[in-house]
Amino acid sequence: MVKQADPRPLAALEAAREAGRRLLATGPLSLARMGGTSIAAPSSAGWVTDFLNAAYYARPRERRDLDDLRLAFAVLTTAWHHLGRRLRLGDLRAFHSTFGADRLRRTPTSGTLTLDRAELLDGGERLLGPAFAEGYGDPSRHAWGIVFRDPGELRAYNPQVRVAGAPLRELTPPRRPPAEQTWHTYPAVPLPSAAATLELLEQPPRWPDCACELGRFTPVRRGGLLGQTFEIEVARRSPRGRRCSRAPM
Numbered sequence: 001m002v003k004q005a006d007p008r009p010l011a012a013l014e015a016a017r018e019a020g021r022r023l024l025a026t027g028p029l030s031l032a033r034m035g036g037t038s039i040a041a042p043s044s045a046g047w048v049t050d051f052l053n054a055a056y057y058a059r060p061r062e063r064r065d066l067d068d069l070r071l072a073f074a075v076l077t078t079a080w081h082h083l084g085r086r087l088r089l090g091d092l093r094a095f096h097s098t099f100g101a102d103r104l105r106r107t108p109t110s111g112t113l114t115l116d117r118a119e120l121l122d123g124g125e126r127l128l129g130p131a132f133a134e135g136y137g138d139p140s141r142h143a144w145g146i147v148f149r150d151p152g153e154l155r156a157y158n159p160q161v162r163v164a165g166a167p168l169r170e171l172t173p174p175r176r177p178p179a180e181q182t183w184h185t186y187p188a189v190p191l192p193s194a195a196a197t198l199e200l201l202e203q204p205p206r207w208p209d210c211a212c213e214l215g216r217f218t219p220v221r222r223g224g225l226l227g228q229t230f231e232i233e234v235a236r237r238s239p240r241g242r243r244c245s246r247a248p249m
Helices: 008-025 042-057 066-083 089-104 117-128 132-136 151-156 159-165 194-201 204-210
Strands: 215-219 230-238 241-247
Touching: 042 066, 042 089, 066 089, 066 117, 066 132, 066 204, 089 117, 117 132, 159 215, 194 204, 204 215
Parallel strands: none
Antiparallel strands: 215 230, 230 241
């Protein structure tokens, strides 16, 4: 017997697309766009990046907080961990029912179609369990961009499961002559403690907590920095705004 396809995920996706069109109509915004990563299949790219836009990119510049973007990534990555597979189109229904009402409500800290920090934390608890908000601030339960249910679950986690969704390939050397290669450098940033910074660099599972609006590094091996491999998700500029893509590991 042939079963009729459930139209609700597609209807919710169209609602997300309409939200994006309305955001673009409000003025010049740098929105994220994604083609898929090891935690998100290409079929989920539309609603996943719509969620990230709501948490950060679609906000006015003066009201953006990078930790809210990191929190939104933690919601997505923890959902991936709970499901045990990449996020896909059908998962939109759960996210839409969890965060949709908050996105339609205007508050002093979030405009229509966006999410503020409290809404992200409250929605995270409804979607992922009542200990999500507490675990997000607990180093014994928060690593690799995931909020674990307890410290034991964190210790048992194998970060190499991400490789199943994004196979490692051989490294490719630069192709252009050295004179034609471009190296990006950035202004020096003051740090409160050199020792604390070195300690952080030596703990790759904490690197996703340092994500910026241009992307994040997620380790895919156990251990420290020596011999480590990272998945790099990059938000690059495109004619329509920002596009999030996964770089080769």
